[in-house]
Each structure stands twice: as structure tokens, then as C-alpha cells.
Amino acid sequence: MDTLSAIAEETGINRYTLDMLFFLSCADRMRALYDEKGVDESIYWASLSDLKYKLIECKKLHGVYGSFTKNWFPRFLRAEAFALGRLQYETKPFPMEAYGDLLKQGDVVCNCHIPSSGALLGEDVLESLKMAYDFYPQYRRNGILPITCNSWLLDEDLKEFLPETSNIIRFGNLFTKVYAKELNCLLSSIFKDDTTEENLADAVCTSSFAAKVKEAVLGGKMFHMTLGFIPK
DSSP states (O other): OOHHHHHHHHHOOOHHHHHHHHHHHTHHHHHHHHHHTTOOHHHHHHHHTHHHHHHHHHHHHHSSSSOSOTTTTHHHHTTSEEEETTEEEEEEEOOSSEETTTEETTOEEEEEEOOSSSOOOHHHHHHHHHHHHHHOGGGOBTTBOOEEEEEGGGOGGGGGTSOTTOHHHHHHTTSEEEEEEEOOTHHHHHSOTTOOTTTGGGOOOOSHHHHHHHHHHHTTOOOEEEEEEEOO
16 A cells, blocks of 8 residues: 555545645645756646646546546656647657658657647647647657647547537547547546446436437447547
């Protein structure tokens, strides 16, 4: 049992709440590390804001204020991930064998994440991609910054359920899809964190999109976790 789990058991304080308190206690050290690396103060505050998004998510999904993704935020604390405008980025090895003459397996790419910080507006996404281009000059190849995203938001099948004008569809269209795995992981994002195919029938729909997804999955539909790549 780790230290925070032991404290939770002894005090009765929810573990998610303790994780959030621990992350907040590391904010000054995180700031010092960003300063050491010459990262702009605005990026520090934007990155720290991920705690706010997780705090709201945790209350919505689990009924308690805290952080339920304890393995995610330490990447910000170690200055391995950064919020650049609407999106967040970390560097990872390219997982595919090759992409033309630009990349081979293992080459460093910038993998982006989509925090739950509001609408995924096209202009905000493009501005974030420009920020990433400037932030990671060492990873450009022939003037191109390779960017990947692995998310249910890139699933081509979503076009059956959302209009072409949807921010989600527009975001997905920025990427060339290179891999898709059948996995209904979107259920935990659209409904509750513990929603699966087994308990979906009891899930409450808060939008017409959620209602369509629920009906489709209950009818045997499988959505996809999809890896996409920019440039096309």
C-alpha cells in the first residue's frame, strides 16, 4: 500500500481528494522546474490548470472533488507535458513502422491530448498547433512538426452520429488515421467513468449524441480508439 492509500484508510479522506492535495502541494516545485527549463510562465499556469479540469471531472464522475487520473498529472510535474493553448502535448516515440521518408518507428513525435476545458473550437486547435510548432523546434523534420493523437474523438464512425460541422469531426479531419482498435472507451467520457457495455442500459443521456451512442452500443456497435497523425 502506498503512502496516500494508507492515509486515506486511516483518515477516511477519499483517495482522489488526497491525490489532488498532493499535486497542489507540488505546484511550487513544478514552477521552479519550468523556470529551470526556460518555459514561459503562461505555459506553467496553463499546465497547472489541468488540475481544475480534473477536479470538475472527478466531481461529475465520482461525486467527490479530487483527481482520479493519478498517473497523468505527474507528467506535468516532471515537465514532460505542457499545455499549449487548447491542447496538451508530450513527446513519445512514433509507434508505427514508418511514415514515408519523414518518420521511422521510434522517432520522437509530439502526442497531443484534449483536456475537458470547453468547446473544441477549430481556431483554438489551429492556434495550439502553431504554439506546438514553436515550442518544439528540435523535433521538426524538414520544417514539419509530427503530431499524433490517440483518441476516440478521431473515430471515423463518429461521422454517422455527428454533423460535418461538429467540432469533433473537424478536429478528426485534421488527422490521417493510421490505426484503429475496437474499444468503446468513449462511454466513460460521454457518461460516467465506470460506464461499460454491461451497465450502459442504466446510463443517463444528457445529449442527443449520447442517446445515439447508447442506442448504437446496446445494438452491438463497437467504436474505435484511433491513432491519427499530422501531417496528412
